Amino acid sequence: MRQPLTQPIESDLxxxxxxxxxxxxxxxxxxxxxxxxxxxxxxxxxxxxxxxxLERMGMPQDIGAIRREHVQTWITxxxxxxxPATARNRFLGVQQLFRFLVDEDELKASPLAKVxxxxxxxxxxxxxxxxxxxxxxxxxxxxxxxxxxxxxxxRVFLDTGARLSEVADLGFGENxxxxxxxxxxxxxxxxxxRRPRLLHLGAQTIRAxxxxxxVRSHHPxxxxxxxWLGHSGRLSDSGVAQMIRRRGEQAGIKGLHPHLFRHLFAxxxxxxxxGESDLLRLAGWKSRSMLERYGASAATERAIAAHARLARGxxx
Numbered sequence: 001m002r003q004p005l006t007q008p009i010e011s012d013l014x015x016x017x018x019x020x021x022x023x024x025x026x027x028x029x030x031x032x033x034x035x036x037x038x039x040x041x042x043x044x045x046x047x048x049x050x051x052x053x054l055e056r057m058g059m060p061q062d063i064g065a066i067r068r069e070h071v072q073t074w075i076t077x078x079x080x081x082x083x084p085a086t087a088r089n090r091f092l093g094v095q096q097l098f099r100f101l102v103d104e105d106e107l108k109a110s111p112l113a114k115v116x117x118x119x120x121x122x123x124x125x126x127x128x129x130x131x132x133x134x135x136x137x138x139x140x141x142x143x144x145x146x147x148x149x150x151x152x153x154x155r156v157f158l159d160t161g162a163r164l165s166e167v168a169d170l171g172f173g174e175n176x177x178x179x180x181x182x183x184x185x186x187x188x189x190x191x192x193x194r195r196p197r198l199l200h201l202g203a204q205t206i207r208a209x210x211x212x213x214x215v216r217s218h219h220p221x222x223x224x225x226x227x228w229l230g231h232s233g234r235l236s237d238s239g240v241a242q243m244i245r246r247r248g249e250q251a252g253i254k255g256l257h258p259h260l261f262r263h264l265f266a267x268x269x270x271x272x273x274x275g276e277s278d279l280l281r282l283a284g285w286k287s288r289s290m291l292e293r294y295g296a297s298a299a300t301e302r303a304i305a306a307h308a309r310l311a312r313g314x315x316x
Contacts, residue, residue: 152212
Protein backbone atom coordinates (compact mmCIF):
# COMPACT_ATOMS: atom_id res chain seq x y z
CA MET A 1 0.00 0.00 0.00
CA ARG A 2 1.28 3.46 -0.89
CA GLN A 3 2.57 5.42 2.08
CA PRO A 4 0.85 8.76 2.82
CA LEU A 5 2.74 11.84 1.72
CA THR A 6 3.07 13.07 5.27
CA GLN A 7 5.33 10.12 6.10
CA PRO A 8 9.01 10.03 5.09
CA ILE A 9 9.71 7.43 2.40
CA GLU A 10 12.76 5.21 2.71
CA SER A 11 15.55 6.43 0.45
CA ASP A 12 18.78 4.94 -0.80
CA LEU A 13 20.38 8.26 0.14
CA UNK A 14 19.01 10.10 3.18
CA UNK A 15 21.66 12.70 3.87
CA UNK A 16 20.51 14.29 7.09
CA UNK A 17 20.74 17.70 5.39
CA UNK A 18 17.75 19.89 6.14
CA UNK A 19 16.23 21.55 3.10
CA UNK A 20 16.68 25.04 4.61
CA UNK A 21 20.39 24.43 5.15
CA UNK A 22 20.60 23.20 1.57
CA UNK A 23 19.00 26.44 0.37
CA UNK A 24 21.66 28.47 2.20
CA UNK A 25 24.39 26.50 0.40
CA UNK A 26 22.49 26.88 -2.86
CA UNK A 27 22.43 30.67 -2.45
CA UNK A 28 26.20 30.76 -1.86
CA UNK A 29 26.74 28.64 -4.96
CA UNK A 30 24.61 30.95 -7.10
CA UNK A 31 26.48 34.02 -5.85
CA UNK A 32 29.80 32.33 -6.63
CA UNK A 33 28.57 31.79 -10.19
CA UNK A 34 28.04 35.56 -10.39
CA UNK A 35 24.41 35.25 -11.38
CA UNK A 36 22.27 38.35 -11.20
CA UNK A 37 20.80 39.20 -7.78
CA UNK A 38 17.30 38.93 -9.27
CA UNK A 39 17.95 35.39 -10.56
CA UNK A 40 19.39 34.34 -7.21
CA UNK A 41 16.40 35.74 -5.35
CA UNK A 42 13.95 34.06 -7.75
CA UNK A 43 15.54 30.61 -7.32
CA UNK A 44 15.96 30.91 -3.56
CA UNK A 45 12.49 32.33 -2.94
CA UNK A 46 10.94 29.40 -4.85
CA UNK A 47 13.01 26.97 -2.77
CA UNK A 48 12.02 28.67 0.48
CA UNK A 49 8.36 28.49 -0.51
CA UNK A 50 8.73 24.75 -1.06
CA UNK A 51 10.40 24.39 2.35
CA UNK A 52 7.58 26.35 3.99
CA UNK A 53 4.98 24.13 2.32
CA LEU A 54 6.72 20.90 3.33
CA GLU A 55 6.93 22.05 6.93
CA ARG A 56 3.32 23.26 6.99
CA MET A 57 2.03 19.96 5.59
CA GLY A 58 4.18 17.77 7.82
CA MET A 59 6.21 16.44 4.89
CA PRO A 60 9.92 15.47 5.00
CA GLN A 61 12.50 18.16 5.70
CA ASP A 62 15.50 15.95 4.89
CA ILE A 63 16.50 16.48 1.25
CA GLY A 64 17.05 12.77 0.78
CA ALA A 65 13.47 12.00 1.79
CA ILE A 66 11.79 14.56 -0.46
CA ARG A 67 10.03 12.79 -3.30
CA ARG A 68 8.47 13.81 -6.57
CA GLU A 69 5.00 13.47 -5.05
CA HIS A 70 5.81 16.07 -2.39
CA VAL A 71 6.90 18.66 -4.93
CA GLN A 72 4.01 17.87 -7.26
CA THR A 73 1.53 18.36 -4.41
CA TRP A 74 3.11 21.77 -3.77
CA ILE A 75 2.87 22.68 -7.47
CA THR A 76 -0.79 21.63 -7.49
CA UNK A 77 -1.38 23.93 -4.54
CA UNK A 78 0.31 26.80 -6.41
CA UNK A 79 -1.82 26.16 -9.51
CA UNK A 80 -4.94 26.40 -7.34
CA UNK A 81 -3.92 29.85 -6.11
CA UNK A 82 -1.78 31.46 -8.82
CA UNK A 83 -1.38 31.71 -12.56
CA PRO A 84 0.31 28.77 -14.36
CA ALA A 85 3.28 31.00 -15.23
CA THR A 86 3.92 31.61 -11.53
CA ALA A 87 3.77 27.88 -10.73
CA ARG A 88 6.13 27.17 -13.62
CA ASN A 89 8.67 29.74 -12.40
CA ARG A 90 8.58 28.27 -8.90
CA PHE A 91 9.05 24.77 -10.32
CA LEU A 92 12.08 25.86 -12.36
CA GLY A 93 13.68 27.46 -9.32
CA VAL A 94 13.29 24.32 -7.21
CA GLN A 95 14.53 22.23 -10.14
CA GLN A 96 17.78 24.20 -10.03
CA LEU A 97 18.07 23.54 -6.29
CA PHE A 98 17.88 19.77 -6.77
CA ARG A 99 20.31 19.87 -9.70
CA PHE A 100 22.77 21.64 -7.42
CA LEU A 101 22.33 18.97 -4.74
CA VAL A 102 23.00 16.22 -7.29
CA ASP A 103 26.13 18.01 -8.52
CA GLU A 104 27.28 18.28 -4.90
CA ASP A 105 26.76 14.51 -4.39
CA GLU A 106 24.16 15.15 -1.71
CA LEU A 107 21.61 13.28 -3.85
CA LYS A 108 22.04 10.48 -6.37
CA ALA A 109 19.19 11.80 -8.47
CA SER A 110 16.83 14.73 -8.45
CA PRO A 111 13.23 13.90 -7.54
CA LEU A 112 12.28 16.13 -10.47
CA ALA A 113 14.59 14.47 -13.00
CA LYS A 114 11.70 13.16 -15.13
CA VAL A 115 9.04 15.70 -14.21
CA UNK A 116 7.89 18.29 -16.72
CA UNK A 117 7.15 21.84 -15.55
CA UNK A 118 3.53 23.01 -15.54
CA UNK A 119 2.27 24.00 -18.95
CA UNK A 120 1.48 27.66 -19.45
CA UNK A 121 -1.44 28.17 -21.83
CA UNK A 122 -0.82 30.71 -24.56
CA UNK A 123 -2.50 33.85 -23.35
CA UNK A 124 -0.54 36.73 -24.84
CA UNK A 125 -1.19 40.18 -23.43
CA UNK A 126 -2.82 42.85 -25.59
CA UNK A 127 -0.59 45.11 -27.65
CA UNK A 128 -0.63 48.76 -26.61
CA UNK A 129 -2.10 51.01 -29.29
CA UNK A 130 -0.79 54.41 -30.35
CA UNK A 131 -3.71 56.12 -28.62
CA UNK A 132 -2.81 54.30 -25.38
CA UNK A 133 0.78 55.48 -25.61
CA UNK A 134 -0.23 59.06 -26.36
CA UNK A 135 -2.58 59.06 -23.38
CA UNK A 136 0.16 57.57 -21.22
CA UNK A 137 2.73 60.21 -22.17
CA UNK A 138 0.11 62.92 -21.71
CA UNK A 139 -0.10 62.03 -18.00
CA UNK A 140 3.53 63.12 -17.67
CA UNK A 141 3.20 66.59 -19.16
CA UNK A 142 4.91 69.23 -17.08
CA UNK A 143 8.30 70.57 -16.08
CA UNK A 144 8.53 69.23 -12.53
CA UNK A 145 10.93 66.48 -11.48
CA UNK A 146 8.51 63.54 -11.59
CA UNK A 147 6.96 64.56 -14.90
CA UNK A 148 10.32 64.74 -16.65
CA UNK A 149 11.64 61.59 -14.99
CA UNK A 150 8.56 59.51 -15.79
CA UNK A 151 8.51 60.70 -19.40
CA UNK A 152 12.16 59.70 -19.82
CA UNK A 153 11.63 56.27 -18.24
CA UNK A 154 8.65 55.44 -20.44
CA ARG A 155 10.46 56.56 -23.58
CA VAL A 156 13.41 54.31 -22.71
CA PHE A 157 11.00 51.37 -22.41
CA LEU A 158 9.38 52.25 -25.73
CA ASP A 159 12.68 52.67 -27.57
CA THR A 160 14.48 49.61 -26.26
CA GLY A 161 12.02 46.96 -25.07
CA ALA A 162 14.42 46.43 -22.16
CA ARG A 163 13.54 44.50 -19.03
CA LEU A 164 12.35 46.31 -15.90
CA SER A 165 15.58 45.58 -14.01
CA GLU A 166 17.69 46.73 -16.95
CA VAL A 167 15.96 50.11 -17.15
CA ALA A 168 15.91 50.56 -13.36
CA ASP A 169 19.65 49.79 -13.12
CA LEU A 170 20.76 52.43 -15.63
CA GLY A 171 23.53 54.60 -14.23
CA PHE A 172 24.69 58.19 -14.51
CA GLY A 173 28.07 59.77 -13.90
CA GLU A 174 31.73 58.82 -14.26
CA ASN A 175 31.61 56.00 -11.70
CA UNK A 176 28.29 54.54 -12.80
CA UNK A 177 27.71 51.01 -13.95
CA UNK A 178 25.43 50.56 -16.97
CA UNK A 179 25.88 54.20 -18.06
CA UNK A 180 23.80 56.16 -20.53
CA UNK A 181 25.71 57.96 -23.29
CA UNK A 182 23.53 60.72 -24.73
CA UNK A 183 26.20 61.79 -27.22
CA UNK A 184 26.33 58.34 -28.81
CA UNK A 185 22.65 57.70 -28.16
CA UNK A 186 23.24 54.36 -26.43
CA UNK A 187 22.75 52.76 -23.05
CA UNK A 188 24.71 49.86 -21.58
CA UNK A 189 22.63 47.30 -19.71
CA UNK A 190 23.41 44.05 -17.94
CA UNK A 191 20.81 41.43 -18.86
CA UNK A 192 20.05 37.91 -17.68
CA UNK A 193 23.13 35.81 -17.10
CA ARG A 194 24.94 39.13 -16.53
CA ARG A 195 25.36 39.48 -20.29
CA PRO A 196 26.06 43.11 -21.28
CA ARG A 197 24.52 44.65 -24.37
CA LEU A 198 24.00 48.06 -25.92
CA LEU A 199 20.63 49.67 -26.50
CA HIS A 200 19.84 52.37 -29.03
CA LEU A 201 18.11 55.54 -27.87
CA GLY A 202 16.05 57.62 -30.29
CA ALA A 203 16.17 61.39 -30.58
CA GLN A 204 12.99 61.93 -28.56
CA THR A 205 14.28 59.70 -25.77
CA ILE A 206 17.64 61.45 -25.68
CA ARG A 207 15.83 64.78 -25.43
CA ALA A 208 13.59 63.46 -22.64
CA UNK A 209 16.57 62.18 -20.63
CA UNK A 210 18.44 65.45 -21.16
CA UNK A 211 15.44 67.44 -19.88
CA UNK A 212 15.24 65.12 -16.87
CA UNK A 213 18.94 65.52 -16.11
CA UNK A 214 18.53 69.29 -15.85
CA VAL A 215 16.06 68.92 -12.97
CA ARG A 216 17.92 65.92 -11.56
CA SER A 217 20.97 68.12 -10.98
CA HIS A 218 19.03 69.94 -8.22
CA HIS A 219 18.01 66.74 -6.43
CA PRO A 220 19.52 66.28 -2.91
CA UNK A 221 20.83 62.86 -4.02
CA UNK A 222 22.14 63.99 -7.41
CA UNK A 223 25.60 62.65 -6.52
CA UNK A 224 24.39 59.05 -6.59
CA UNK A 225 25.55 57.02 -9.63
CA UNK A 226 21.99 56.00 -10.56
CA UNK A 227 20.06 57.59 -13.39
CA TRP A 228 16.59 57.37 -11.85
CA LEU A 229 16.02 58.96 -8.46
CA GLY A 230 13.04 58.98 -6.13
CA HIS A 231 12.29 61.24 -3.20
CA SER A 232 14.92 59.76 -0.89
CA GLY A 233 17.41 58.16 -3.28
CA ARG A 234 17.56 55.53 -5.97
CA LEU A 235 14.30 54.56 -7.69
CA SER A 236 14.09 50.77 -7.36
CA ASP A 237 12.62 48.16 -9.71
CA SER A 238 9.40 48.17 -7.73
CA GLY A 239 9.38 51.97 -7.73
CA VAL A 240 9.57 52.05 -11.53
CA ALA A 241 6.84 49.39 -11.82
CA GLN A 242 4.58 51.30 -9.42
CA MET A 243 5.08 54.48 -11.42
CA ILE A 244 4.16 52.71 -14.67
CA ARG A 245 1.03 51.24 -13.09
CA ARG A 246 0.00 54.60 -11.60
CA ARG A 247 0.49 56.44 -14.90
CA GLY A 248 -1.43 53.69 -16.66
CA GLU A 249 -4.39 54.13 -14.33
CA GLN A 250 -4.31 57.88 -14.98
CA ALA A 251 -4.41 57.15 -18.73
CA GLY A 252 -7.25 54.66 -18.35
CA ILE A 253 -5.06 51.59 -18.98
CA LYS A 254 -5.74 48.93 -16.37
CA GLY A 255 -2.99 46.54 -15.30
CA LEU A 256 -0.19 48.32 -17.14
CA HIS A 257 3.21 46.85 -16.35
CA PRO A 258 6.70 47.29 -17.86
CA HIS A 259 6.71 43.94 -19.65
CA LEU A 260 3.95 45.13 -21.98
CA PHE A 261 6.51 47.50 -23.51
CA ARG A 262 8.73 44.50 -24.20
CA HIS A 263 5.91 42.72 -26.02
CA LEU A 264 5.21 45.90 -27.97
CA PHE A 265 8.86 46.25 -28.97
CA ALA A 266 9.00 42.67 -30.30
CA UNK A 267 5.71 43.11 -32.17
CA UNK A 268 6.77 46.40 -33.77
CA UNK A 269 10.12 44.95 -34.80
CA UNK A 270 8.60 41.92 -36.49
CA UNK A 271 5.72 43.91 -37.94
CA UNK A 272 8.15 46.28 -39.68
CA UNK A 273 10.12 43.37 -41.17
CA UNK A 274 12.97 43.30 -38.68
CA GLY A 275 15.09 40.14 -38.62
CA GLU A 276 14.59 37.56 -35.88
CA SER A 277 18.33 37.19 -35.26
CA ASP A 278 18.65 40.93 -34.72
CA LEU A 279 15.68 40.88 -32.35
CA LEU A 280 17.28 38.07 -30.33
CA ARG A 281 20.40 40.17 -29.88
CA LEU A 282 18.61 43.45 -29.16
CA ALA A 283 16.28 41.86 -26.60
CA GLY A 284 19.02 39.86 -24.91
CA TRP A 285 17.46 36.44 -25.55
CA LYS A 286 19.39 33.21 -25.96
CA SER A 287 16.47 30.98 -26.89
CA ARG A 288 14.42 31.34 -30.06
CA SER A 289 11.41 30.15 -28.06
CA MET A 290 11.32 33.64 -26.57
CA LEU A 291 10.57 34.99 -30.04
CA GLU A 292 7.41 32.88 -30.16
CA ARG A 293 6.42 33.88 -26.65
CA TYR A 294 6.83 37.62 -27.14
CA GLY A 295 5.82 37.64 -30.78
CA ALA A 296 2.56 35.82 -30.04
CA SER A 297 0.80 38.92 -28.72
CA ALA A 298 -0.05 40.09 -32.24
CA ALA A 299 0.99 37.17 -34.42
CA THR A 300 -2.42 36.96 -36.08
CA GLU A 301 -2.38 40.67 -36.86
CA ARG A 302 1.03 40.33 -38.50
CA ALA A 303 -0.05 37.24 -40.44
CA ILE A 304 -3.12 39.01 -41.85
CA ALA A 305 -1.00 42.01 -42.84
CA ALA A 306 1.50 39.74 -44.58
CA HIS A 307 -1.32 37.91 -46.34
CA ALA A 308 -2.73 41.21 -47.58
CA ARG A 309 0.62 42.08 -49.10
CA LEU A 310 0.99 38.71 -50.76
CA ALA A 311 -2.60 38.04 -51.84
CA ARG A 312 -2.40 36.66 -55.39
CA GLY A 313 -5.96 37.61 -56.31
CA UNK A 314 -5.21 41.32 -56.06
CA UNK A 315 -2.30 40.95 -58.49
CA UNK A 316 -4.31 39.35 -61.30
